[in-house]
Amino acid sequence: MISTLTERSHLIDTDQLSKQEMEELFERAEFWRTHPERWQRAFPGRFVANLFFEPSTRTRISFEVAEKKLGMETLHLDGERSSTVKGETMEDTLKTLAAIGVEVVVVRHQGVGRLASMAEIDTGVSLINAGEGHGGHPTQALLDLYTLQQHFGRLAGLTVVIAGDLRHSRVARSNLWALRTFGARVILSGPESMRDLSMEENAIYLPFDEAIKQADAVMMLRVQLERHEENLFTSADAYRTAYGLTRERMEQMPTHGIIMHPAPVNRDVEIASELVEHPRSKIFKQMENGVWIRMAVLERALLGRG
């Protein structure tokens, strides 16, 4: 049973969001992007805690900028280092935060499903998933879709290639769910050893050189070579040659096709360095849009509390 707070206020993953809810988030992101005079005065004195059990400089500071642009007060709890946080249940940590006046908790956690469990309990705080193991990363997917919509004016009917280490990618999963909700067509690609059959129920899998020819957008996933067994890839060079987005491969895309990446980028591994700043790349635009999307998500969490 999901508490009533959940539906209005938590953000667990994109598979729990309707098309209309996502559209509203994009509208609010657009509002915050275009109304800087409304920042700071939005939610002064409202407390949000960033509870990170895994390191994440990039997502953390994007949320922090969003929080501060909304005029919120921010707390940071480093779940990796804090012995107190480590020694107690997540439920008790969340209830403690609620007791001292925190309304929203942004959580990065490695345990898939932990946030969904917490959302079933009335801890008193609204939860936002900032990346959960190999499970999901909904604000990344939302900012990706917002970027696509900003560029193409629509999502329905777009062909989006998601390429790379699908098996370990929370970004791929959250994007797949959200893109399908909007009627986009998703093509998965990448090394055979990194395929995830559960995702292929909702998308087709194609070799990269075939997939790329159909891509309105290609989302390159970050490859974490250190995670894989040695025999998979002998080197970054081998990965790039077989599965990386090189200039040659980019030129096989439709001429209107755009390049996306959740960052941080491994330059010259999954993507040629020269393409990162290429006019067809939206990588830095994605980072910028992440702030507007997170402002919208934080606003939803606060307003959803009634």
Next chain:
Amino acid sequence: MISTLTERSHLIDTDQLSKQEMEELFERAEFWRTHPERWQRAFPGRFVANLFFEPSTRTRISFEVAEKKLGMETLHLDGERSSTVKGETMEDTLKTLAAIGVEVVVVRHQGVGRLASMAEIDTGVSLINAGEGHGGHPTQALLDLYTLQQHFGRLAGLTVVIAGDLRHSRVARSNLWALRTFGARVILSGPESMRDLSMEENAIYLPFDEAIKQADAVMMLRVQLERHEENLFTSADAYRTAYGLTRERMEQMPTHGIIMHPAPVNRDVEIASELVEHPRSKIFKQMENGVWIRMAVLERALLGRG
């Protein structure tokens, strides 16, 4: 010799506070609790530094919320990690903070008596003790007494049982002093091996099952099993059976008796998990009250500077 700044402004421990001073702090805590419209505008641009030589997520964030609710600017110095702070005397660290514009320093330190020594020097900052080794933890005691007064309308004449690892508890010590000042009756309890005879000059010691029958309130202390020699307790189970607050023991309390704990709780060690959220438990109320008390203590530190 105590500097004049000390008396007006530092908070070293509850044994240096008169009944009137504590009553004023409770009044100001009540003011801050009930006047959210006055937060933020209270002390804008006034700097406080949180100097923590020991980890303390819970006390740190409670202070941080209090500081931010008052509109103060906060700095964090992690004395454990900062090589600069470690390599210099505390006196030089405090004088440096004063030189750059910090008025109040909240200190968590393991060295009993260090803060009292610092208060004898004119470092230029007002000091607040946020927990000092096994010495004292005055804001915890103040929030406990404020919670008792909020519930019972008075402190004089109450019987308060403090139970658990008395020897290592700074919370017990600060509470004992403050409760005695208000004319409350304190009963100590817990394992023989954890008794502290110095505290028994001001309180009686009774076996837990006897003590509990007289308790208007029982304050369960956090047991830190890892600190104790192996032969003391073979397990958390053994501790709970002998000295924990179980449902059976709670039912031996007077029906109006309440349950307190400074948190974080070891569920099913010193207290049965089901009792933490019990209607008679004030544990989360204590956490909430900690913010109001710390706002009052910070205000005193700033106003006491004249």
Next chain:
Amino acid sequence: MISTLTERSHLIDTDQLSKQEMEELFERAEFWRTHPERWQRAFPGRFVANLFFEPSTRTRISFEVAEKKLGMETLHLDGERSSTVKGETMEDTLKTLAAIGVEVVVVRHQGVGRLASMAEIDTGVSLINAGEGHGGHPTQALLDLYTLQQHFGRLAGLTVVIAGDLRHSRVARSNLWALRTFGARVILSGPESMRDLSMEENAIYLPFDEAIKQADAVMMLRVQLERHEENLFTSADAYRTAYGLTRERMEQMPTHGIIMHPAPVNRDVEIASELVEHPRSKIFKQMENGVWIRMAVLERALLGRG
């Protein structure tokens, strides 16, 4: 090629600042010192990131106070701990910060010349050097000169002795360049083994007991005994006797001569403890002035962005 942003906005080191630019910074520091009513309202909602690859409590909190006094929003990135920051190029980190809305990045880094290289690229952020290996530490030099000018009313013609571990001192280098620009006379002193011949092109080297007799001001450098080979100094005592500022040596200075130190001080190593708080010591005044200078430097970075 230096980008146009550089000249107007970056602060790489004092050798890139004209006399007029430094005078303007001193004027603005004086403005901020004397106009507290203008703090906070100066640059609300403007984002600065502090990117520290080396620990530096003192410089970090001085910048943080300056940033907050100007009403800016601050982010902290711990380059030592952040795996994301470690795994990517500094260029990508800076571009990411620009993408999420950061305008100024304060960088502490061990790699001499890294910031100058970054300043040649248009990353989108203004850079401020907060100490760079053995290279330079321009805000320290600026606050030192501001302190000298505040005390003597002028810089031209002053004799300043910089004494200690010259070879490893970024403070010495940045001060030498800036003092020469203003027509001050610099005398270097310290152990033979710590001389740096490259600095002696612009200053003379004298034994400490000779140098001190001519000093309008003596800047004692922090000695880091742990950095040096064991045979250099057998102990802190040996260093103090040979090269430390003792009371006896202070009495050899002109009676108007003042004592300076960038701090943190090793009491009774490079300077006698009793001299730190001596009326002729400007050490705590330097710390205070560091905040005003950093406010001026941050203001320059923001206004230089046009």
